[in-house]
Amino acid sequence: MQDDDKEILDEILNGNVSKYEIIIHKYQARVISLCFKYTKSYPDAEDVAQEAFLKAFNSLDKFRFESKFYSWLHRIAINCSLNYINSKEKVKEKETISDNFGLIDNGGEISAETPYNVYNMQIMAENIESAYNTLPEDLKLMVKLRDIDDLSYDEMSRIAKLPIGTIKSKLHRARDILIKVLGKYADDE
Amino acid sequence: MMNNKTKLIGFLKAILKNEYPLYMSKDFSSRVMEKINKPVHSYNIFSYGLRIASAVTFAVVTLFVMDNALTDKIQYSKSNIDQEILSPTRNVANQMEKCEHIEGNAQSSDSLECK
Numbered sequence: 001m002q003d004d005d006k007e008i009l010d011e012i013l014n015g016n017v018s019k020y021e022i023i024i025h026k027y028q029a030r031v032i033s034l035c036f037k038y039t040k041s042y043p044d045a046e047d048v049a050q051e052a053f054l055k056a057f058n059s060l061d062k063f064r065f066e067s068k069f070y071s072w073l074h075r076i077a078i079n080c081s082l083n084y085i086n087s088k089e090k091v092k093e094k095e096t097i098s099d100n101f102g103l104i105d106n107g108g109e110i111s112a113e114t115p116y117n118v119y120n121m122q123i124m125a126e127n128i129e130s131a132y133n134t135l136p137e138d139l140k141l142m143v144k145l146r147d148i149d150d151l152s153y154d155e156m157s158r159i160a161k162l163p164i165g166t167i168k169s170k171l172h173r174a175r176d177i178l179i180k181v182l183g184k185y186a187d188d189e
Numbered sequence: 190m191m192n193n194k195t196k197l198i199g200f201l202k203a204i205l206k207n208e209y210p211l212y213m214s215k216d217f218s219s220r221v222m223e224k225i226n227k228p229v230h231s232y233n234i235f236s237y238g239l240r241i242a243s244a245v246t247f248a249v250v251t252l253f254v255m256d257n258a259l260t261d262k263i264q265y266s267k268s269n270i271d272q273e274i275l276s277p278t279r280n281v282a283n284q285m286e287k288c289e290h291i292e293g294n295a296q297s298s299d300s301l302e303c304k
Contacts, residue, residue, distance in 0.1 A: 046214055119200075148206055
């Protein structure tokens with residue numbers, strides 16, 4: 001199976017460690033979201049996601065490219081989340097005498113006012129959704145096939161009955177439109 | 190710039206797939222990279238020197254303690270030692286206790302004849 005990340009991963013395995021940041025940027029939101037399903041708290045979800053990225057990095061030489069990198073990372077993140085739940089259970093058992101003060105979190109809620117050091121993904125999502133809905137149908141199809149359904153360019157070419165070059169060009173245009181919208185809310189650099 | 194675009198595409202995919210957290214720290218990736226770049230063991234000259242110094246100090250202290258506290262000093266003499274060994278060190282009376290001296294207190298005596 002051809003992995004889109006193979007080129008970057010090969011570079012990392014050859015010693016270019018800084019390239020791992022591209023991998024983190026690419027998957028951070030999805031991994032944190034996955035961990036949140038288990039931890040129910042955003043700070044904890046980030047801690048667990050961080051551990052998952054570190055574990056993946058440390059055992060990258062064991063990844064054999066037999067599956068997609070994200071599938072492997074996804075599995076690692078689930079294992080880290082389960083370990084987190086088990087360790088939290090142990091802490092709770094030890095603290096049954098106390099009134100659990102400090103253990104109760106707010107269910108992942110952050111105060112109404114977004115702190116300057118976090119991305120408000122909800123606002124981004126609302127704006128992306130409306131921008132996606134206003135895309136021309138042919139561009140919308142490209143985004144759907146590639147970014148939602150994870151199809152390869154060959155598969156997209158077969159479905160859309162267009163040459164791969166045209167597919168890439170249309171996808172590039174569609175992403176540019178959406179990224180401009182996102183950039184307004186994620187512009188922190 | 191390249192990293193920023195990758196990040197935005199990552200956000201875009203996460204949002205389109207409906208797999209995004211409501212909030213996310215802006216410095217998440219830099220925190221992970223910081224941990225990756227942090228060396229596990231910092232072996233520098235200072236830490237090596239400190240280890241060697243502590244090992245030498247421990248060895249010297251151990252030898253001193255063994256030499257002075259744990260062993261009896263042997264004293265050598267040029268002449269023969271004729272002095273008898275003073276043993277036993279306690280005075281022991283090997284006499285039978287006479288019961289008539291302790292009349293009325295026979296039960297308190299340890300001697301079997303008095304009981």
